[in-house]
Amino acid sequence: MATGRIPINGTAAIQSTTLTTTGDMIYASAANTPARLGIGSSGQVLTVASGIPSWAAVASGGMTLLSTTTISGVSTSVTGISGAYTNLVISIENVVLSGTDTSINATLNSTQDQVSSYLQNRIAWDNQFNDDFRLTANAAMDVSVPNKMANVMMISNYTSSNPKPFQTFGSYTGADTTIDANFQVGSVLITSAITSFQIFTVNGTSTMSGTIKIYGVK
Amino acid sequence: MPLIRIHNVDTGEIIDREMNAQELAQLEADKAKAAIKAQELAEAEAKRLSALAKLVALGLTTDDLTALGL
Numbered sequence: 047m048a049t050g051r052i053p054i055n056g057t058a059a060i061q062s063t064t065l066t067t068t069g070d071m072i073y074a075s076a077a078n079t080p081a082r083l084g085i086g087s088s089g090q091v092l093t094v095a096s097g098i099p100s101w102a103a104v105a106s107g108g109m110t111l112l113s114t115t116t117i118s119g120v121s122t123s124v125t126g127i128s129g130a131y132t133n134l135v136i137s138i139e140n141v142v143l144s145g146t147d148t149s150i151n152a153t154l155n156s157t158q159d160q161v162s163s164y165l166q167n168r169i170a171w172d173n174q175f176n177d178d179f180r181l182t183a184n185a186a187m188d189v190s191v192p193n194k195m196a197n198v199m200m201i202s203n204y205t206s207s208n209p210k211p212f213q214t215f216g217s218y219t220g221a222d223t224t225i226d227a228n229f230q231v232g233s234v235l236i237t238s239a240i241t242s243f244q245i246f247t248v249n250g251t252s253t254m255s256g257t258i259k260i261y262g263v264k
Numbered sequence: 265m266p267l268i269r270i271h272n273v274d275t276g277e278i279i280d281r282e283m284n285a286q287e288l289a290q291l292e293a294d295k296a297k298a299a300i301k302a303q304e305l306a307e308a309e310a311k312r313l314s315a316l317a318k319l320v321a322l323g324l325t326t327d328d329l330t331a332l333g334l
Contacts, residue, residue, distance in 0.1 A: 113273035118280060120266040121287075126274025148298045158290070248298045250266045250283075250291040260273070 073099050089130040089262075106264045109135065117141065117256040121246035123156070124258055129239050131262030134201045136243055138181065138216070141195040141256035148248040150195065152179040154240050161212065163232025168224070176235070181216055181245070183226050194218065194256070197228070205239040266291065 060072060060080045069085025075098060086092075086101025091110075093102045104110055110131070115124050117138075127134070141150065154160060158178060165172040167183040181197045197216025204210055215229045234240070247254060265282040272278075283291065316334060 113271070115269075115271040115273070118267070118269040120291075121268040121283075123268070123270045124273055125270060126272040128274070148295070148302065151294070158294075246268075246294075248294050250295070253267070 071099075089128060104131075104262075104264050109261050109263045112260045112262050113258075115258040115260075117245065117254045117258060119253055120250045121244060122254065122258065123242055123244045124260060125242040127241050127243065127260060128262060129205045129241070131205075131264055132203060133263040134199075134204045134240065135261040135263060136199040136201070137259040137261070138195075138197040138199070138245060139257045139259065141197075141218075141245075141254055143247065143252040143254055145252040147252040149180060149182045150245060150254070151248055152181055152199070152243065152245045154179075154201070154234060154244075155236055155238070155242055156244055157236055160235050161230075161232050162209075162235055163212075163230050165228075165230045167228040168226045174232075179212075179214060180228065180230060181214070182218060182228060201234060201240060207237050209237065210234040210240070 064070075064072065064080060064082050066082065067084055071083045071085075072080050073083050075081035083099055083101075089104065089110075090101040091104055092099055094100070095102070112128055112131075113124060115122065138152075143150075159176050161179060162174060162176050164174055165180055167180065179199065182195060195216065195218030197214060199212060199214040201210050201212045210233065212234050213231045215227075217225060217227045219225050243258070243260065245254070245258065266288075267280060268283055268287065270279045270281075316329060319329060319334070
């Protein structure tokens with residue numbers, strides 16, 4: 047401010063020098079007493095302690111929406127996933143294909159064949175195998191409008207250096223109104239922190255629309 | 265050329281581009297693997313149906329097969 051003050055109501059003002067850092071906020075530490083609240087660190091949330099606002103880590107057990115991504119093309123990747131949580135929940139919503147494809151699969155950290163799992167879907171029960179996440183049955187599928195596919199995936203201890211347990215389930219209504227259910231459980235074999243997620247059509251001919259939401263769980 | 269999207273949720277950057285050569289090669293590998301898997305599943309389903317037909321020929325009814333979880 048040219049005057050060095052932030053006007054409040056035409057008669058009072060707060061010195062602009064009170065704010066020293068990007069992200070600073072002003073609050074009342076007592077009646078008629080402006081005070082500075084410095085920006086918190088990444089992942090912290092605004093809370094109240096002893097009657098005044100402060101930044102704090104997310105409470106244990108809380109679930110936080112980390113990102114929302116609009117799916118596009120034959121493959122969509124979400125990168126830069128925060129490592130500040132314990133578990134990841136990935137919700138893949140309202141996926142619609144532009145045409146017929148073999149199936150929709152998913153990977154983590156752009157790594158193929160990274161899960162050892164058991165898979166049950168409409169086609170068959172598949173015993174332990176190493177492959178990708180199979181979000182739909184491995185058969186000709188057409189989830190054209192208005193039929194939509196949805197899937198939820200949970201990965202435990204996703205930043206650990208050990209294999210990580212996962213569970214995923216979903217469904218879609220096919221063009222013939224048949225409901226396909228899909229259930230896959232097992233272990234992610236990647237031994238580094240999970241930082242990215244990819245969804246793709248196996249044949250790469252049909253484009254997808256829909257939404258990926260990623261939640262962190264403390 | 266297939267289009268892909270990359271969303272960096274740390275920076276907010278969204279890139280839409282065509283697949284590169286490595287990604288195209290991976291796509292072809294995925295398609296080949298999926299075709300093999302689909303063939304395996306089709307063969308397993310054919311064997312299952314064949315086995316069911318043999319049971320029916322032995323006199324089992326549809327209700328019998330359902331009771332057996334088949």
